[in-house]
Amino acid sequence: MAAQGRHGGKKSNKMTALVVDDNTxxxxxxxxxxxxxxxxxxxxxxxxxxxxxxCSGKTFDLILMDMDMPVxxxxxxxxxxxxxxxRSMIAGVSTRSMxxxxxxxxxxxxxxYQEKPLTMSKLISIIHKING
Amino acid sequence: MERNPMRRQLQTMRKSLFDQGYxxxxxxxxxxxxxxxxxxxxxxxxxxxxxxxxxIILNIEQALERKTFDFNKxxxxxxxxxxxxxxxxxxxxxxxxxxxxxxxxxxxxxGCMRTFQQLKKEYATLRRxxxxxxxxxxxxxPVETACRPK
Numbered sequence: 599m600a601a602q603g604r605h606g607g608k609k610s611n612k613m614t615a616l617v618v619d620d621n622t623x624x625x626x627x628x629x630x631x632x633x634x635x636x637x638x639x640x641x642x643x644x645x646x647x648x649x650x651x652x653c654s655g656k657t658f659d660l661i662l663m664d665m666d667m668p669v670x671x672x673x674x675x676x677x678x679x680x681x682x683x684x685r686s687m688i689a690g691v692s693t694r695s696m697x698x699x700x701x702x703x704x705x706x707x708x709x710x711y712q713e714k715p716l717t718m719s720k721l722i723s724i725i726h727k728i729n730g
Numbered sequence: 731m732e733r734n735p736m737r738r739q740l741q742t743m744r745k746s747l748f749d750q751g752y753x754x755x756x757x758x759x760x761x762x763x764x765x766x767x768x769x770x771x772x773x774x775x776x777x778x779x780x781x782x783x784x785x786i787i788l789n790i791e792q793a794l795e796r797k798t799f800d801f802n803k804x805x806x807x808x809x810x811x812x813x814x815x816x817x818x819x820x821x822x823x824x825x826x827x828x829x830x831x832x833x834x835x836x837x838x839x840x841g842c843m844r845t846f847q848q849l850k851k852e853y854a855t856l857r858r859x860x861x862x863x864x865x866x867x868x869x870x871x872p873v874e875t876a877c878r879p880k
Binding site for chain 2 (some may be wrong): 613627634715
């Protein structure tokens with residue numbers, strides 16, 4: 599899948615993604631899902647690492663953000679990334695089902711929210727929002 | 731219809747894992763991520779799951795040995811455990827996890843302990859069944875065409 603990223607100046611047309619999740623199993627599955635779609639991806643284990651990787655100058659077309667993580671959770675990380683001016687598509691991915699919790703996550707700056715486990719069809723629906 | 735008897739046995743084993751409620755559709759999602767470049771993806775994920783979740787089980791066991799239960803901590807551990815279990819399609823394990831969390835929320839220590847014992851049984855049973863399944867899958871060899879009954 600060759601897609602123009604949200605950020606210009608990329609040498610490659612390949613879409614890029616950042617997986618932010620403290621769970622090893624989920625990181626492995628999300629990595630494989632993205633790989634299958636031809637999306638170059640990197641994984642970090644908490645919100646702070648997600649912020650740090652952006653501070654280092656890297657940007658991504660898509661960020662898959664878990665909610666519950668140690669050190670810095672997904673809500674705080676999303677908030678900070680938006681305050682930094684990061685305009686990437688941020689999709690929250692969590693097992694939380696309470697409306698109040700999901701609303702707080704969305705209000706932090708998400709573009710989309712999907713309940714875990716993430717499937718190929720859910721990921722494709724997220725990507726359509728980037729391209730559409 | 732699968733001609734290879736070992737493949738037939740594998741299909742039967744797989745079908746029973748779903749029919750008996752051990753696995754749900756998420757397992758199929760993992761199978762669909764498997765290809766020639768990643769022929770053992772499902773087994774790798776399941777192996778990782780048992781490695782990681784084993785630590786959480788231990789944490790919960792230790793927490794349940796305490797005189798006073800920290801239900802918030804127990805719930806947090808189980809939230810993590812349930813997430814992983816859900817990601818591999820471990821249906822019965824996930825159901826016990828949900829029940830455990832309900833007991834945590836209602837501060838029912840006995841319920842937690844009882845459910846945890848059942849959860850460990852389901853967890854161990856699934857592990858045995860999946861190990862047997864993957865062993866047979868390795869013996870049967872790769873399929874040439876994707877032909878997975880739902």
